[in-house]
Amino acid sequence: MARVVAILTDFGYRDFYVASMKGVILSICPEVTIVDISHDVPKWDIRSAAYLLFCSYRYFPEGTIFVVVVDPGVGTERNIIAVKTRKYVFIGPDNGVLALAVNSDGIEEIYIVENTELFLKDISYTFHGRDIFAPVAAYLACGVNMEKLGRKSGKIKEVFMSKPYVSSNGILGEIIYIDDFGNAATNIDKSALRAIGIDYGDRIEVYVGDRYYILPFAKSFGYVREGEPLMLINSCGVAEIAVNRGKASEILELNLGAKIRLKKYSQVE
Amino acid sequence: MARVVAILTDFGYRDFYVASMKGVILSICPEVTIVDISHDVPKWDIRSAAYLLFCSYRYFPEGTIFVVVVDPGVGTERNIIAVKTRKYVFIGPDNGVLALAVNSDGIEEIYIVENTELFLKDISYTFHGRDIFAPVAAYLACGVNMEKLGRKSGKIKEVFMSKPYVSSNGILGEIIYIDDFGNAATNIDKSALRAIGIDYGDRIEVYVGDRYYILPFAKSFGYVREGEPLMLINSCGVAEIAVNRGKASEILELNLGAKIRLKKYSQVE
Amino acid sequence: MARVVAILTDFGYRDFYVASMKGVILSICPEVTIVDISHDVPKWDIRSAAYLLFCSYRYFPEGTIFVVVVDPGVGTERNIIAVKTRKYVFIGPDNGVLALAVNSDGIEEIYIVENTELFLKDISYTFHGRDIFAPVAAYLACGVNMEKLGRKSGKIKEVFMSKPYVSSNGILGEIIYIDDFGNAATNIDKSALRAIGIDYGDRIEVYVGDRYYILPFAKSFGYVREGEPLMLINSCGVAEIAVNRGKASEILELNLGAKIRLKKYSQVE
Incomplete structure (x- = not known):
């Protein structure tokens, strides 16, 4: 064959x-x-x-x-x-x-x-x-x-890829890939999000460098309006920052290797 | 098989x-x-x-x-x-x-x-x-x-692609694709050109936005000199604005979706 | 088959x-x-x-x-x-x-x-x-x-590709291809380098336009430090100007078609 x-x-x-x-x-x-x-x-x-x-x-x-x-x-x-x-x-x-x-x-x-x-x-x-x-x-x-x-x-050389760090203050991770659509994949998988109580429909606070975003956590791009940012689980199984029909990496200024911190957003009265 | x-x-x-x-x-x-x-x-x-x-x-x-x-x-x-x-x-x-x-x-x-x-x-x-x-x-x-x-x-959704509009004032159409060579394909096919009496060897007045060009209608790029623009029927069967060994889209500032109007050029004494 | x-x-x-x-x-x-x-x-x-x-x-x-x-x-x-x-x-x-x-x-x-x-x-x-x-x-x-x-x-049309010119003043050649890494391939093959006594480990004086470089002649990119230029014999068998993990064409301003002159570098007391 x-x-x-x-x-x-x-x-x-x-x-x-x-x-x-x-x-x-x-x-x-x-x-x-x-x-x-x-x-x-x-x-x-x-x-x-x-x-x-x-x-x-x-x-x-x-x-x-x-x-x-x-x-x-x-x-x-x-x-x-x-x-x-x-x-x-x-x-x-x-x-x-x-x-x-x-x-x-x-x-x-x-x-x-x-x-x-x-x-x-x-x-x-x-x-x-x-x-x-x-x-x-x-x-x-x-x-x-x-x-x-x-x-x-007996063994192979490992590639550097930091695991995310989960604490009461949220998840610390980083951007590990930016694709041709400008979507920014992180090293944070769905189980890490669940560990801090985040589920679809929630909003997520995301800190990247000195910037700060509140993103809806949705299943796919089309759940937000054109030009709006979101976080989703991408087709490789990790959390990704995206913009519906837009380039998140340019619009939100996201670079390969950037550290990000995220936590569940809770509106306080 | x-x-x-x-x-x-x-x-x-x-x-x-x-x-x-x-x-x-x-x-x-x-x-x-x-x-x-x-x-x-x-x-x-x-x-x-x-x-x-x-x-x-x-x-x-x-x-x-x-x-x-x-x-x-x-x-x-x-x-x-x-x-x-x-x-x-x-x-x-x-x-x-x-x-x-x-x-x-x-x-x-x-x-x-x-x-x-x-x-x-x-x-x-x-x-x-x-x-x-x-x-x-x-x-x-x-x-x-x-x-x-x-x-x-029973049916599928249609894609928007305006048909050209042929009148005594010429043909109204638009640019539907720009290829990697910078050639600008229109939604105007050869029969529409024939309907207003245009044939190979003629010259064509082309209006795009506020610009105006007189282009030879030729069979292929090499019929005009290097760097010169022309109109031809492309290999998909539609009228295309091109430049011999040049990028028509940049040289003539042609954008995807731009409306164009064209008619046969007749030199008046 | x-x-x-x-x-x-x-x-x-x-x-x-x-x-x-x-x-x-x-x-x-x-x-x-x-x-x-x-x-x-x-x-x-x-x-x-x-x-x-x-x-x-x-x-x-x-x-x-x-x-x-x-x-x-x-x-x-x-x-x-x-x-x-x-x-x-x-x-x-x-x-x-x-x-x-x-x-x-x-x-x-x-x-x-x-x-x-x-x-x-x-x-x-x-x-x-x-x-x-x-x-x-x-x-x-x-x-x-x-x-x-x-x-x-009986015959085909030849493509223009100047042979290098070897004299007591060194080799005159040109840059015939720049690849996606920014490596600049020349029309000078290894036998021409040998003809003027250049071997691995030597340094080579390279004149391109009004610029002048002294490059080590090494077997591969990794023989010099990251960001440093070198000359090597590329995988097509010709002399190539490269930078270890960098774009030689940009860093050294090398253009397709540029004439280059090179000779063995001899440090004089």
Whole structure:
């Protein structure tokens, strides 16, 4: 059966990089189905890539091989790893970019990718996506056993992503991703909101930097009027600040990495 | 035989949204061929999406399933519909986005998509593209009968797109799409131009806002010199204002939705 | 066996153009695998397209059919050609866009594409990518013999790309591509650097316009500190000016087409 290879990079869509990887994959394993996750990860932004992988991987067919090339350390000392999880295989630099996804699905085996027989013959110093990641993924897709990749390893590098801090004063968290609509995703999930008694229909006080907003907590964009802000649980399961048919990141001046504090709004007489 | 599923959204290329839809589709129907129409429809712009679908659908193989997710009303009351036309199937929100294409190909049956057995088990409030549209398309691609989708319906919502108004004073129309080259497509087709006696080689007076241009009506860009404007019939069959190797929208200040009036230019002694 | 069709255009990702081509291809030859090389070639920039094709083609499976539509002369007199090389087939306008790739792989046969039986029935004046290039590629992918395309031809138009000039005063070259990371690729390959005695670990004097830089010549980005510039051999085999985790084109003010002069840096007491 043809396996799926899903690719996530910060290479952008203009250049020959992604196409070269696909050419290599199809040369080795012609029957594979290649899917692009995204190639517009903010350059060198390991955390955004980790978030995008985490939000998408579980929707792919069992056995999918994920190839992640957000690799600011390319050409220097850093391991390339392949991680077998409960349902998938992930290949990437060991810089934390795989951490959220593989921990979520459940790590079974970790290999250091070092068997040069599975690489292209000429390896550049700057494009391991094409010369190492792509051929390795293709060989796995066509049936090469993971044990052929190299040594087993015990653990992977974790990506920084602060957990929210919940206290009687509310929840302290941060903005971990801003999407193409300008929606600002936080590291605060629904259970954290419930822990401080917030439910749909409530209003939420949100402090970002020196600004302060009172946002309705609603199920979807259309529950508020056009141009109005709200908080919702996004399709990746985390609290998100949005504007109905508007760019929250611009309108409310929300930046990647900004700390936010939120609590239930109670009108006092 | 593997069917084609073609996807048109305003999700952009940065995020995990399109990839999640593809993962869902391939999980349900692995042998399908997925084609992106575009994911850079201007956000929430139903009319641009309707135009892009209309211009491209007829070039796809018979039986192609089109999935259109330009859906500003997601999570609120609006029907999701599936439309069987003469040669294709279209799935989208009933907000007019399918109208131009399905009317052009000929509507045979309309279904309200409401059979939750064909949806993902957990349905988010904000991402029906992944949770409803994608699995429904995949089931259809793999042979599920359209009658399984839900109730039959009698009509779809139409998208606003004014017809041009032809009089002795010329043609009144508007700019309905601006493409990546800066070409400005209008809602005026070749037969309307012929109705007022315009043919290739003529010059056309064009009034846009308080500006006024005399444009040659030519077959293609290269018929005028580099940097010069012209009017032509574009590859979707409508009159378009363009500049040879230039961005007409910037050079001539043309905006989406602008009204234009045009007539045949006759030099008077 | 399913063949690969790889597409390179300057159409962008917003419009219906690329999707229409894919629809046409899949209508004629459903079992083909379509790969996008890029659709964000700078508009009408034949040289950038030639570079992207040259850098990527050799990684594709033998027999891949490359379709290149960077075609400022569409609708006027210019031939469409199909070139059989040692391992591949290339289809494009005869404006030089294929030159670097086909010369590199080795030209075996050149055909003028003129058999209208292989075109769509209605041919627009502005979109030969859909109406001619796509169906011709699909017929070839599904086994039509190249001799059916039209007359044989003896040569193709060359694309302008100046060779570097090596003298005792250093190497004179130019910037031929700027990628999405802001890396500036030159037309100077590693053998030219070696010819003037430059090797990894050396420093290089680089003159661009009225500016002057001394850059370390390193194997990869990570050999210098974040924010620092360097010169390296890029993954296409040419000398490139880069900044570790930064945009060299902006930081060092490097423009496409700029002349550069470089020589080995020797510190004098």
